[in-house]
Amino acid sequence: MELDNAKKVLEVRHLKQYFNVGKRDEVKAVDDISFDIYEGETFGLVGESGSGKTTTGRAIIHLYRPTSGSIKFNGQEIIGLKDHQKMQQFRRDMQMIFQDPYASLNPRMKVKDIVAEGIDINHLAKSDADRSKQVADLLATVGLNRDHASRYPHEFSGGQRQRIGIARALAVQPKFIIADEPISALDVSIQAQVVNLLKKLQRERKLTYLFIAHDLSMVKYISDRIGVMHYGRMLEVGTSDEVYNHPLHDYTRSLLSAVPVPDPEFERTRTQIKYDPKYEDGSKKRELVEIVPHHFVQCSQDEIPMYRERAEKMGLSVKELG
Amino acid sequence: MQSNETILKVNHLKINFNTYAGTVKAIRDVSFDLKKGETLAIVGESGSGKTVTTRSIMGLLANNAVVEGGSIQFHGKDVLKMSQKDLEGLRGAKIAQIFQDPMTSLDPTMRIGRQIAEPLMVHRGVKKEKAMSQALEMMKLVGITDAENRINDYPHQFSGGMRQRIVIAIALINYPEILIADEPTTALDVTIQAQILNLMRELQDKISTSIIFITHDLGVVAGMADRVAVMYAGKIVEYGTVDEIFYNPKHPYTWGLLSSMPTLDTHSEELASIPGTPPDLLDPPKGDAFAPRNPYALKIDTEKQPPFFKVSNTHYAATWLLHPDAPQVTPPKQIIERQKKFAEMQREAAAKNQHHQIEEEEEQQ
Ligand SMILES: Nc1ncnc2c1ncn2[C@@H]1O[C@H](COP(=O)(O)OP(=O)(O)OP(=O)(O)O)[C@@H](O)[C@H]1O
Ligand SMILES: Nc1ncnc2c1ncn2[C@@H]1O[C@H](COP(=O)(O)OP(=O)(O)OP(=O)(O)O)[C@@H](O)[C@H]1O
Ligand SMILES: [Mg+2]
Ligand SMILES: [Mg+2]
Numbered sequence A: 001m002e003l004d005n006a007k008k009v010l011e012v013r014h015l016k017q018y019f020n021v022g023k024r025d026e027v028k029a030v031d032d033i034s035f036d037i038y039e040g041e042t043f044g045l046v047g048e049s050g051s052g053k054t055t056t057g058r059a060i061i062h063l064y065r066p067t068s069g070s071i072k073f074n075g076q077e078i079i080g081l082k083d084h085q086k087m088q089q090f091r092r093d094m095q096m097i098f099q100d101p102y103a104s105l106n107p108r109m110k111v112k113d114i115v116a117e118g119i120d121i122n123h124l125a126k127s128d129a130d131r132s133k134q135v136a137d138l139l140a141t142v143g144l145n146r147d148h149a150s151r152y153p154h155e156f157s158g159g160q161r162q163r164i165g166i167a168r169a170l171a172v173q174p175k176f177i178i179a180d181e182p183i184s185a186l187d188v189s190i191q192a193q194v195v196n197l198l199k200k201l202q203r204e205r206k207l208t209y210l211f212i213a214h215d216l217s218m219v220k221y222i223s224d225r226i227g228v229m230h231y232g233r234m235l236e237v238g239t240s241d242e243v244y245n246h247p248l249h250d251y252t253r254s255l256l257s258a259v260p261v262p263d264p265e266f267e268r269t270r271t272q273i274k275y276d277p278k279y280e281d282g283s284k285k286r287e288l289v290e291i292v293p294h295h296f297v298q299c300s301q302d303e304i305p306m307y308r309e310r311a312e313k314m315g316l317s318v319k320e321l322g
Numbered sequence B: 001m002q003s004n005e006t007i008l009k010v011n012h013l014k015i016n017f018n019t020y021a022g023t024v025k026a027i028r029d030v031s032f033d034l035k036k037g038e039t040l041a042i043v044g045e046s047g048s049g050k051t052v053t054t055r056s057i058m059g060l061l062a063n064n065a066v067v068e069g070g071s072i073q074f075h076g077k078d079v080l081k082m083s084q085k086d087l088e089g090l091r092g093a094k095i096a097q098i099f100q101d102p103m104t105s106l107d108p109t110m111r112i113g114r115q116i117a118e119p120l121m122v123h124r125g126v127k128k129e130k131a132m133s134q135a136l137e138m139m140k141l142v143g144i145t146d147a148e149n150r151i152n153d154y155p156h157q158f159s160g161g162m163r164q165r166i167v168i169a170i171a172l173i174n175y176p177e178i179l180i181a182d183e184p185t186t187a188l189d190v191t192i193q194a195q196i197l198n199l200m201r202e203l204q205d206k207i208s209t210s211i212i213f214i215t216h217d218l219g220v221v222a223g224m225a226d227r228v229a230v231m232y233a234g235k236i237v238e239y240g241t242v243d244e245i246f247y248n249p250k251h252p253y254t255w256g257l258l259s260s261m262p263t264l265d266t267h268s269e270e271l272a273s274i275p276g277t278p279p280d281l282l283d284p285p286k287g288d289a290f291a292p293r294n295p296y297a298l299k300i301d302t303e304k305q306p307p308f309f310k311v312s313n314t315h316y317a318a319t320w321l322l323h324p325d326a327p328q329v330t331p332p333k334q335i336i337e338r339q340k341k342f343a344e345m346q347r348e349a350a351a352k353n354q355h356h357q358i359e360e361e362e363e364q365q
Helices: A053-060 A084-093 A111-115 A117-121 A128-141 A146-150 A158-170 A188-205 A216-222 A240-245 A250-257 A264-269 A301-313 B050-057 B084-090 B112-124 B128-141 B160-172 B190-207 B218-224 B242-247 B252-259 B333-364
Strands: A008-019 A027-038 A042-046 A068-073 A094-097 A176-180 A208-212 A225-230 A233-239 A287-292 A295-299 B006-019 B022-035 B039-044 B065-074 B095-098 B178-182 B210-214 B227-232 B235-241 B309-312 B315-317
Touching: A008 A053, A008 A208, A027 A053, A027 A208, A027 A225, A027 A233, A027 A287, A042 A053, A042 A216, A053 A176, A053 A208, A084 A094, A094 A158, A111 A117, A111 A128, A111 A146, A111 A158, A117 A128, A128 A146, A128 A158, A158 A188, A188 A216, A188 B252, A208 A216, A216 A240, A225 A240, A225 A250, A233 A240, A233 A250, A233 A287, A250 B190, A264 B218, A264 B242, A287 A301, A295 A301, B006 B050, B022 B050, B022 B065, B022 B210, B022 B235, B039 B050, B039 B218, B039 B252, B050 B065, B050 B178, B050 B210, B095 B160, B112 B128, B112 B160, B128 B160, B160 B190, B190 B218, B210 B218, B218 B242, B227 B242, B227 B252, B235 B242, B235 B252, B242 B333, B252 B333
Parallel strands: A042 A208, A042 A225, A094 A176, A176 A208, B039 B210, B039 B227, B095 B178, B178 B210
Antiparallel strands: A008 A027, A008 A068, A225 A233, A233 A295, A287 A295, B006 B022, B006 B065, B227 B235, B235 B315, B309 B315
């Protein structure tokens, strides 16, 4: 992917999402994060439990009203958007696939009605026959057949249910899909089926993905770029090859050193890197700084030289100062 | 540490479940043994029978379960024939268990110190004060910081990783001979997972418990297991040492499992995936249950169940591909890479052995 000329579809600036504001149990789930997502790419979001990944996704798709910040989709500001028509378009363009294929499908609805929900809401079918045809096409796209249309969710396996969820998301012809742990609940062999399907759909339909997952090997495999979150902040952003092979932030290094690898010999000699959050304490103002072209690290002004030195030591060509 | 003493022997276990739809043949002739101090990992497709197998070892089968045949020998006694009272004595004292979700195994209304101490008081008749002080030691051992001040806290006051540590403390307080861990870290993120796995390894070294570890994360298996058993549709289809299973797998299902998981260096356009879905255990197929999903299936696979073929003294696989008359097949690319590594490791080991022998001979001269 040529990042210099790529088109930004999503621009997140200084996004804050606090819960229980002003109360004793206030949570700064997302605390001032900024990043871009380019058209046609997969942006992976990783980080430990509670770091704010899901909250970020939900804030972007407008399930929450952000505490502050800006979210632009194709140049259009979404926060506070009043224009009904534009909002409706946004709600079609951006869809979400959920973690739990069991909980996210209504058990009392037939598969065809689940898949057609978005078609009905947005009046996208010209006739009943057209609706049935669209549903059949969608089911075929995700590797199910038309016989499946009149069955109920409980009659399907986990992988098949996740396919139904994907078909539902595709029904309104979205441009951007947020997938929050879409494969975590699935068996290893089924995970590969769903990931292959997501990649195929991306190629065919030029979809852009925000992909959230715990499994760092899978995120690396599917993502073009990756963002690493911790305590509601974005600590590092870069191409997935570079973040995995040349992590700059101590937290990323520690996180990667904890990933189990299906190779007994590697596991016997693995050393885990302990994390000391000294470059994350609240005493300094820190922002994402581009250390190497397209590779950002959260740091304060006086920490920049240290990260530039780290990058140079790893053989990366640091960004010109300017 | 590992020894050769077998402490548990599962022989030809067959378990059915009676349901409205018919009889689910969940465990279809499973045999394996467990050695003192070793970690045996059980991996395999969802629904293949990993949990049912281990629950039968604890005598914890559902009411609709019927043991069709087989035995589970522990210290010369058949667990399947034990009375409820004997089973209660076994559980929590000699055999302990950790589940995936710590909250389901903790009592939300009981202080954690008391929960950890309870098995000591119940099974060993230890007095409360002494039990509590041992509980405190165990809390320190599993790495709960500030244990003195937290002993009277309730489960909800701890994070997920800390709760799992408490569950481990309860499971280990009686120094059980066998610890069954069913997806103990699946709900945790990698950082906490690494801590818990380290902890289990350390404790195993200290008290030489044998561990049966169930997980679908092959990375975790690679780091934890001495030996691995691979299950599919109610049967073990391959077992061997961790190196044999990861670097020299023989069963096409094991091939599929290993290739469908990306590693940090996977770059291919598509992940290898196993097509189709597992068989219906209400009516399992006549031949090899994996045949319909197996691109390497032979005609005989649809007719006759393959027996175990010996690969080495420690490695067996149930696939007709190992029959002397079977055609040669080329495994997936990733598997060939792994086999190359295995050959290299064996050469190295042989060279080392030879080196030793020469040294010994020299010493004798
Ligand atoms: N509706 C809410 N009200 C209050 N706190 C919340 C709410 N939603 C999330 N949080 C808190 O915000 C923080 C971030 O949660 P979030 O679900 O975004 O994390 P995550 O990175 O997705 O974690 P996981 O990997 O476990 O899914 C957590 O501390 C969580 O408890
Ligand atoms: N009480 C029960 N009644 C009927 N069938 C059951 C019962 N318990 C388990 N089964 C069936 O037995 C088979 C084996 O289940 P088991 O829970 O052992 O699978 P598993 O290998 O642990 O899978 P997972 O990886 O999903 O945990 C499955 O087909 C399951 O549906
Ligand atoms: Mg989440
Ligand atoms: Mg299970």
